[in-house]
Every structure is written in structure tokens, then in C-alpha cells.
Amino acid sequence: MDATLVAVVGVALFFDFTNGFHDTANSIATSVSTRALSPRAAVAMAAVLNFAGAFVSFEVAATIANGIVDQNAITLDIILAGLVGAITWNLVTWFFGLPSSSSHALIGGMLGSAVFASGWDVVKWGGIREKVLIPSLVAPFAGVVIAFLLIFLITWLIARRAPSKVNRYFRRAQLVSGGFVAFTHGTNDAQKTMGIIALALVASGHLSPGFDRPPLWVIVSAALAMAAGTYVGGWRIIRTLGQRIAKIDPPQGFAAQTACAGILWGTAHYGFPVSTTHTVSGSVLGAGAIRGFSAVRWGVAGNILLAWIFTIPMAGLVGGLMELITRVEGGSVVVLVLAIAIAATAFLGRSYDTRRRLVPATA
Numbered sequence: 183m184d185a186t187l188v189a190v191v192g193v194a195l196f197f198d199f200t201n202g203f204h205d206t207a208n209s210i211a212t213s214v215s216t217r218a219l220s221p222r223a224a225v226a227m228a229a230v231l232n233f234a235g236a237f238v239s240f241e242v243a244a245t246i247a248n249g250i251v252d253q254n255a256i257t258l259d260i261i262l263a264g265l266v267g268a269i270t271w272n273l274v275t276w277f278f279g280l281p282s283s284s285s286h287a288l289i290g291g292m293l294g295s296a297v298f299a300s301g302w303d304v305v306k307w308g309g310i311r312e313k314v315l316i317p318s319l320v321a322p323f324a325g326v327v328i329a330f331l332l333i334f335l336i337t338w339l340i341a342r343r344a345p346s347k348v349n350r351y352f353r354r355a356q357l358v359s360g361g362f363v364a365f366t367h368g369t370n371d372a373q374k375t376m377g378i379i380a381l382a383l384v385a386s387g388h389l390s391p392g393f394d395r396p397p398l399w400v401i402v403s404a405a406l407a408m409a410a411g412t413y414v415g416g417w418r419i420i421r422t423l424g425q426r427i428a429k430i431d432p433p434q435g436f437a438a439q440t441a442c443a444g445i446l447w448g449t450a451h452y453g454f455p456v457s458t459t460h461t462v463s464g465s466v467l468g469a470g471a472i473r474g475f476s477a478v479r480w481g482v483a484g485n486i487l488l489a490w491i492f493t494i495p496m497a498g499l500v501g502g503l504m505e506l507i508t509r510v511e512g513g514s515v516v517v518l519v520l521a522i523a524i525a526a527t528a529f530l531g532r533s534y535d536t537r538r539r540l541v542p543a544t545a
Contacts, residue, residue: 186258186514190382193265193521195407198375200272201284202232202411227357228364229413235368236405240395241453242370246377247384247393249309249453250289255300256385259508259517260292261378266521267291267501271493273524283457286493288374289314294498295505317454321445322464329441329468336433337472352432359439364412366446367458372408374455376400434469441465460490 247253268291272284289310296304340348376396383389389397396404430438442458442465449456504520507513 187382187386189518190258190262191379193262194375194378195403197265197269198404198407199411200269201371202408203414225413227361229409231361231364232368232412233405233409235365236372236408238369239450240373242373242450242455243377243380243396245313245453245455246374247380249313250306251292251296252304253384253391255304256381258382258385259514260295260299260505261382262514262517263295263504263508264292264501266504266517267294267497269524270500271497283459283493284371285374285455285457287497290494290497291501294501298502298505313454317449317456321449321456322460324445325441325461325464326468329438329465330471332441333434333437333469333472336437349432352436355436356432359436362443363439366443366450368408369450370446370458372404375404430470438465438469
């Protein structure tokens with residue numbers, strides 16, 4: 183049991199790493215595309231602030247551990263299978279450069295493995311509806327509206343000022359707004375892995391079901407894994423968010439980041455595990471639309487929407503298939519080997535991605 187628990191914790195931390203790897207674009211894409219920061223400086227800042235943000239609130243961790251599925255029906259094999267489902271979908275969408283939701287991938291993977299193991303009754307439908315679905319639908323649309331209103335106000339304020347001075351000022355302002363996004367990303371996304379590890383500790387009898395907060399070693403390890411993944415960076419998705427959805431300037435980048443960070447700060451307070459990716463995508467759309475709807479590349483936005491729709495069911499399907507494998511003798515070992523193979527694929531893909539360096543360095 184202890185060996186299985188160690189394996190689950192290791193895979194959970196690797197998921198956390200891929201979450202940071204996958205979601206680097208959330209906080210730095212607009213800063214890089216507007217040349218407010220160089221790519222390496224941006225990821226370094228984001229990694230540090232992701233780590234710091236992980237220590238602020240634990241409401242999201244409690245939601246993941248207690249509010250999605252019935253704890254009494256969860257085993258370590260179910261958690262392991264769900265994590266592999268989430269990691270697989272994360273890397274598939276990374277390969278195609280689609281900013282899908284790591285949060286939804288994790289929830290989908292866990293739901294799929296739990297349902298395959300114990301049936302639909304294991305799902306806490308009230309928690310899914312109130313804590314996941316409704317907030318996740320509202321957050322990106324709120325990002326569109328708030329970012330559009332904010333850039334509208336900024337445009338009115340700077341209308342008579344020289345564009346060169348305005349851009350220089352807002353590039354500096356993006357250091358603050360981008361940092362705030364990175365901080366709130368840590369507050370949201372690192373908590374999800376903490377919740378999964380806490381759920382594994384409950385399933386193995388190492389933690390009581392009514393815990394107030396995860397153990398300190400869980401908090402620190404999840405924060406470190408998230409920060410490390412963020413520093414590695416997912417350059418394909420950075421390109422999509424920073425360059426392909428809409429061409430944005432520093433004021434628009436500031437508006438998008440401020441809107442996104444404000445929403446994430448509020449949802450973390452209430453324990454809503456919303457998608458930081460979808461929230462920042464909506465904010466970029468809202469800020470870019472100030473130049474007219476033709477300024478937004480709606481085909482790219484449509485692809486992001488499709489990834490959004492399919493993330494939970496597809497991650498759930500993979501998680502469910504992994505759960506079926508764990509039922510056979512030695513199946514858990516097979517699933518663990520698959521996780522290691524996926525990790526190797528991610529490493530090789532990252533090396534290829536870095537060589538191509540899809541985001542231009544600042545001049």
C-alpha cells in the first residue's frame with residue numbers, strides 16, 4: 183500500500199509539473215507577445231510567483247478532495263488511473279498547441295476512473311454543478327466582458343497621448359499584471375494537485391477525511407512541482423495565446439491580465455477550481471475585440487472552444503480505460519509504466535519545442 187501511495191504521489195506531482203508546463207502561457211503569453219519581458223525572464227518571474235501563490239488559500243484543494251467524488255469509493259488505483267488520464271490529455275493538447283484546461287483534465291480523469299470503478303452514483307453531482315460547471319462557464323465570459331470594458335476605459339484615457347509613451351508605460355505595468363496572474367495561477371492550480379494527494383492520503387488511511395488543510399510537505403512539493411513546470415514552459419501554447427488569438431499591444435495585454443487575475447483571485451476564495459487557461463483566453467479575446475471583431479482570429483478561438491468541450495469527457499475516457507487496466511494482475515504497474523513513458527515523451531517533446539523556440543525573443 184505504501185509503495186502504491188508513493189507511486190500515486192509521484193504521478194500527481196508529475197501532473198502538477200505538466201500543469202505548470204501546460205499553463206505557463208496563462209501568465210506570460212501577453213507579456214512576451216507585447217515585448218514587455220523576454221521569454222526567459224517572464225517564465226522565471228512566473229515560476230517564483232506560482233510557488234508563492236500556492237501558500238495563500240486551500241479552498242480549491244478542499245473542493246478537489248471532498249467535492250467531486252465520494253471519498254469512500256476512492257482507492258489509490260482509481261486516483262492513479264485518473265491522473266494518467268489527465269496527463270495524457272494535457273500532453274495531447276500541448277502537442278497541438280491548444281490551451282485546454284489542466285483543471286478540467288484532472289477532474290475529467292478522476293471522474294472517468296471513479297465512474298468506471300463504482301458507477302455514476304460515486305459522482306457528487308451538486309458539487310460538480312455548483313463548484314465546477316457553473317463557475318467554469320462564467321469565468322471565461324466574465325474575462326471577455328471585464329477585459330473589454332477595461333481596455334475601453336484605457337483607450338479613452340490614452341486617446342490623446344503618444345503611442346510610444348503609452349506602450350512604454352504599459353509594458354512596465356504588465357510586470358505587475360502578469361505577476362498577479364502568475365500568483366493567482368499558483369493559488370488555483372497548485373491546490374488541485376494538493377487536493378488529489380490529500381485524497382490519496384485519505385484513501386490509504388494516512389489522513390483523516392475531515393482535514394482542514396493538506397500536510398505541509400504536500401503544499402511545498404506541489405508548489406515546487408508547479409513552479410518547475412512553469413519555468414520549463416510550454417512554448418507552443420504561449421504562441422497560441424500571445425500571438426494567434428488576437429494581435430494585442432501593451433495596453434490590451436495589461437487589460438487582459440488584470441481581468442484574468444481579478445477573476446482567479448475571486449474564484450480561489452470560494453474554492454472554485456476554474457480553468458485559468460479558459461479565463462485568460464476569454465480575457466485576451468475581450469481585450470483584442472476593442473479593435474473590432476475582425477481583429478480576433480475566430481478560427482483559433484473555435485479550436486480552443488472545441489478543446490474546452492472535449493477535455494472532461496476525453497480525459498475521463500482515458501482515465502476510465504486506465505482503471506480497467508488496473509483491475510488485472512499487475513495492472514497498476516502497467517499504468518505506472520505508461521505514466522513514465524508519457525513523462526519521457528513530454529521531455530523529448532519539450533527538447534524539440536525549445537529548439538524551435540516558437541516565441542521570438544525581445545529585441
